[in-house]
Amino acid sequence: MHYVFDFSAIFQGEYPAWLLRGLVTTLALAGLAWILAFLVGSLLAVIRLTGSPVANALIALYVAFHRNVPMLVHILFWYFGVPALLPQAATDWLNAHGSEFILSCIAIGLVMSAYICEDLRSAVRAIPAGQVEAARALGLGFLRTMRCVVLPQAFRIAIPPLLNQTLLLVKNTSLAMAIGVAELTAAGREIENYTFRTFEAYAVVTAIYLLLSFLIMGGGALLQRRYRPLGGH
Template sequence: MPELDFGALAAAPYRDWLLAGFLFSLQLAGLALLAALPLAAAVALLRLAPRRAARAIGSGFVEGIRCVPLLVHLLFWYFGAPELLPEALKTRLYQGGHNVEGGAAWIALTLYAAAYMAEDMRSGLRAVPGGQLDAARALGFSYLAAMRLVLLPQALRIMVPPLISQTLNLWKNTSIATAIGTAELMYQAQRVETGSFRGFETFALATAAYLSVSLLITALSLAFQHRYPPRPAARS
């Protein structure tokens, strides 16, 4: 049986590669989450809007994103979308030292997470009795004001746990960005494995890194549900 040696990975440059990949994965997930939440809220409002055209736009976004694998989104934004740019801009983008891989991964992860989060937000808003929206509109509130001031505060208790679960999925999905050469944790782990020939130790550390953050997100979800247990729906 081969002897395990985790100490070999504690030396430079392997340690630095793994740490840089881990930090970039956290950054990628965090930036995608910050962009996905407001986008998801906007799409959820479109999905519930009284106008049919607005609902169609929201539905088109959700179905168009969710029905395509994340890997295809990544490849499209990295290889396909830049082809639509003017030649001068495309040359500057690829030859100017820009992190094109990271940008493409961020766009794909943001859109993908937003499509799923929008449905969680829509479900949470629909769980609030519809009579409250009618009452708010009767009092003179606009559709957006009624959603923001009346329905959303009540729906947050329902929406947050599934949104935290989608955050967990977002964190795990950052690993797929290695397919386009994004220098996240899995990309750096493969780089370390190639240089050190320590496959078990390298991917064991990468697994531990993903697991630790995933458990932290899960703990936050459990803590929220313990602090704010779901309330029974009020009758409309």
């Protein structure tokens, strides 16, 4: 069968606006989920560094749970399972404010926090132990040592893996389509349903994802040059 390509069909009528709305939703979902992931992941990494056996065991369980269960299962669990455990007032609030977006953001953010926690913990391990010992010798407490000595260097070291996690997070936002979030992939599917131009619709969506990835990688490269680890070349 000879297939006649027609990309112009994708850019007619309201279809470009659908793509733009989907892109904005994807960026909003990725941005909010990344903030949640970074905050939770950083907190968990610091708690693990306290050396508490109980805290280490609980966080290790948290990390294993979120890293070994598929992202889609987490999203479905948060959307279909968690609301059933909440008070009716909380469920009503979620339904009134876009439960699909909010719960998918939480699900993606918490899963990615497990990866960020481990990336930061590995970065901390790369810092010479003598620096922590010197900070303690100067009378700095644990929290101040973390804030002033350890974490600033750890964040620099962790830029490459955090960049990879950011790329993964952006791609994982497409899974939110499963619970009705009108993100970029969902917009492509809607356009395909109306135009019957499957290849063209998903080719355009693919190109947009590639552009996002290149922009993230470019921004990451700038961060790596600007905030290279102390003593790096």
